[in-house]
Amino acid sequence: MTTPILETRNATKRFSRTLDFAAKLAQRLGANVSDETVHAVDGVDLQIMPGEVVGLVGESGCGKSTLGRMVAGILPPTEGSIVFNGVDIAAMDAKAARKAALEIQMIFQDPFASLNPRMRVDQIIGEAPLFHGIVSRAELSDYVDDIMRRTGLDPSLKRRYPHQFSGGQRQRIGIARALAVKPRFLVCDEAIAALDVSIQAQIINLFVDLREELDLTYLFISHDLSVVEHISDRVVIMYLGRVVESAPIADIFDAPNHPYTVALLNEAPRLDQRNRNFQPVKGEIPSPLDPPPGCHFHPRCPHAHARCSAERPVLREVAPGRLSACHLND
Amino acid sequence: MTLTVSNLHTHFFTRAGVVKAVDGVDFQIAPGEILGLVGESGSGKSITGFSIMGLIDDPGRIVSGSIRLKGEELVGASEDAMRTVRGNRIAMIFQDPMMTLNPVLRVDTQMVEAIRAHEKISKRDALARCRDALGMVGIPAPEERLRAYPHQLSGGMRQRVAIAIAFLNEPDLIIADEPTTALDVTIQSQIIHEAQSLCKRTGTALVWITHDLAVVAGIADRIAVMYAGRIVETGDIDAVIDTALHPYTVGLLGSVPTSNRRGERLTQIPGMPPNVMNLPKGCAFGERCPRRSSECDAEPLITEPRPAQAVRCFHPHGQGGKL
Ligand SMILES: Nc1ncnc2c1ncn2[C@@H]1O[C@H](COP(=O)(O)OP(=O)(O)OP(=O)(O)O)[C@@H](O)[C@H]1O
Ligand SMILES: Nc1ncnc2c1ncn2[C@@H]1O[C@H](COP(=O)(O)OP(=O)(O)O)[C@@H](O)[C@H]1O
Ligand code: SF4
Ligand code: SF4
Ligand SMILES: [Mg+2]
Ligand SMILES: [Mg+2]
Numbered sequence: 033m034t035t036p037i038l039e040t041r042n043a044t045k046r047f048s049r050t051l052d053f054a055a056k057l058a059q060r061l062g063a064n065v066s067d068e069t070v071h072a073v074d075g076v077d078l079q080i081m082p083g084e085v086v087g088l089v090g091e092s093g094c095g096k097s098t099l100g101r102m103v104a105g106i107l108p109p110t111e112g113s114i115v116f117n118g119v120d121i122a123a124m125d126a127k128a129a130r131k132a133a134l135e136i137q138m139i140f141q142d143p144f145a146s147l148n149p150r151m152r153v154d155q156i157i158g159e160a161p162l163f164h165g166i167v168s169r170a171e172l173s174d175y176v177d178d179i180m181r182r183t184g185l186d187p188s189l190k191r192r193y194p195h196q197f198s199g200g201q202r203q204r205i206g207i208a209r210a211l212a213v214k215p216r217f218l219v220c221d222e223a224i225a226a227l228d229v230s231i232q233a234q235i236i237n238l239f240v241d242l243r244e245e246l247d248l249t250y251l252f253i254s255h256d257l258s259v260v261e262h263i264s265d266r267v268v269i270m271y272l273g274r275v276v277e278s279a280p281i282a283d284i285f286d287a288p289n290h291p292y293t294v295a296l297l298n299e300a301p302r303l304d305q306r307n308r309n310f311q312p313v314k315g316e317i318p319s320p321l322d323p324p325p326g327c328h329f330h331p332r333c334p335h336a337h338a339r340c341s342a343e344r345p346v347l348r349e350v351a352p353g354r355l356s357a358c359h360l361n362d
Numbered sequence: 363m364t365l366t367v368s369n370l371h372t373h374f375f376t377r378a379g380v381v382k383a384v385d386g387v388d389f390q391i392a393p394g395e396i397l398g399l400v401g402e403s404g405s406g407k408s409i410t411g412f413s414i415m416g417l418i419d420d421p422g423r424i425v426s427g428s429i430r431l432k433g434e435e436l437v438g439a440s441e442d443a444m445r446t447v448r449g450n451r452i453a454m455i456f457q458d459p460m461m462t463l464n465p466v467l468r469v470d471t472q473m474v475e476a477i478r479a480h481e482k483i484s485k486r487d488a489l490a491r492c493r494d495a496l497g498m499v500g501i502p503a504p505e506e507r508l509r510a511y512p513h514q515l516s517g518g519m520r521q522r523v524a525i526a527i528a529f530l531n532e533p534d535l536i537i538a539d540e541p542t543t544a545l546d547v548t549i550q551s552q553i554i555h556e557a558q559s560l561c562k563r564t565g566t567a568l569v570w571i572t573h574d575l576a577v578v579a580g581i582a583d584r585i586a587v588m589y590a591g592r593i594v595e596t597g598d599i600d601a602v603i604d605t606a607l608h609p610y611t612v613g614l615l616g617s618v619p620t621s622n623r624r625g626e627r628l629t630q631i632p633g634m635p636p637n638v639m640n641l642p643k644g645c646a647f648g649e650r651c652p653r654r655s656s657e658c659d660a661e662p663l664i665t666e667p668r669p670a671q672a673v674r675c676f677h678p679h680g681q682g683g684k685l
Contacts, residue, residue: 091546198634228402228635229573233617233628240627255547258576262619262628285621299551301576303620306599312552316516 035118036079037217037249038103038136042112045073045098070320072098074273075112077347082216085243085250087260087281089296090270091317096253097221099270103251104138104219116217134164137210141222143202147194153180153205154190161212176212182245183208184238200231207238211246221253236263257300261285269293272320272328275347279354289356292329327359335360363432364534364567365391365414370427372406372413379639383409383422385591388664391535391567391584396558398578398599399571400614401588402635407571410588411537414569415454416444432534450480453528457540459520462527463512469496469523470508476527495526499556518549525557532564539571554581575618579603587611590646591638597671607667607678609651645675653677 177187372384496504616629
């Protein structure tokens, strides 16, 4: 069996907001305040194979970006580990860690905020590969031209600044910058969400082409199910910090297992469903400060039973290649 | 007809030049009907909505055209007259519900105020109506929520309150500008469900503005596609989505991922939308259009190649051309 290119083992991230002085005083005087802890990501096990595109889907605040940032090595986990090519990132020596940091790149939603406005495009794209010795100064200009062409940018625009480009072009610059260090693994966090529909299609096609040309592996984070369905081999669904289901793309769309997946699929708007009678799942997404006990989904689940509020369902294989965390599978 | 907009032009006279945000828009909407107004950012959807509400401020102005609400002309109406129309006969829902809600007032205060501004009614009766209105948009424990301040509610709850306020006086028309764009899928579908059933019940006509074609497919009876300040195609939702006529509509539909094209390349519309300050001569879509001919250097007029489906194009699809 091949080793996964990337693995998270019990990856957990907690953010705590400790009380300031006034709040501590209030607490001493008997007010009902306490340190708040957000369980942004709560024990996630994930395996991504080389060349695979894994879509990560879930509603706002469920922990997608936090998990993505841990995978990209930008955010250390509170508990658990991130394993790249079989080696725990936290246990790597400095040289291996530097190499891993180049091989895993992240692409963000807001192309503008992630580009330095005072740098020219050729500097933005060329800075890191030059610094890391991936390319010599003499070859740099050709190298940048090549990457710009690959990402659909006209190299004659390389002396311009980010504000002189459209949103779609800025996203291409962000992708070009990431590709310039020859990564093997890209974490794309809502990388097309801020773009117009016709421009989204251009960028989705670019991701598909690059994957084939450069043998890339993606963790593709999106709240848009149809985009994920289009681009991914496998989809992972999160709810309130936990993975609730993981399955090959065809299986999950044809026969979702977890009740939350069923709800998401039913409610995602689709072109081929006209003037429909929406039958929405009830209730709001609970606060991650105080998630419901047992199965996080139980207050909204149409199949909830006594066990659901008492016991956390484990994520386990329910069919070959398919994982789900729901007591109904027992 | 609840609303008839004809040949509407709304321009902004900026120092850099004239922005023709809305440049010849026509559409109609019948009682109880839901019209999806779609287009990419900057195509003029919001300014169309603001024009109908009479909310265009300097340096913008409605330069020509007509907006008739149940036959009554709104273009050129006095500010007093428009104030009576707003909130009573036409209401607007925004992407950010805080555009409607006052952060320092309790929900009940705002809702009662909204009713009593247009109607002589006792506070008790008004409160009862507010409670019912919150119940109808799916707010649990409406009695409690009435006493809350907006910041104590989630984003989805706030949008529901804004929708309840919009429907309070059973207006003739509601204009909803990207009302669910900031919300999650499960919350979005709850809100669409509630808006749909309220329109059916009250006969209120609804203009649902969005950039999301899939949302429009789910909610609208008819669709109008905007490009660079104009409606380029309009018709029944099934007709337009299944057999689009305009090359831009065809391109847009091809760029939406759908399950029957899983993994295939998406259609790309080359280039970007034009700058409405500096439109090309002739058809505004010309520079991106695969069907363009020399004829397109003139401005295409609206034709109706099929019943109940209108298009602004010299060479629409489906007429000897392949779809
Ligand atoms: N630096 C931080 N400090 C405190 N809480 C945080 C921090 N970063 C994230 N959180 C919280 O962790 C949870 C998960 O956040 P995350 O950004 O990962 O969600 P997401 O799934 O990416 O959501 P979205 O779809 O809105 O981007 C949220 O409740 C968020 O408020
Ligand atoms: N106050 C303003 N001054 C100048 N131009 C404006 C103003 N408001 C909107 N515009 C321009 O009008 C066009 C249409 O805008 P809008 O209706 O908001 O588009 P959308 O379809 O995204 O809702 C855009 O080019 C926008 O930049
Ligand atoms: S474990 Fe229970 S509450 Fe959770 S999804 Fe399954 S049936 Fe529903
Ligand atoms: S009028 Fe001509 S350029 Fe414009 S959309 Fe039709 S075919 Fe294309
Ligand atoms: Mg995020
Ligand atoms: Mg707008």
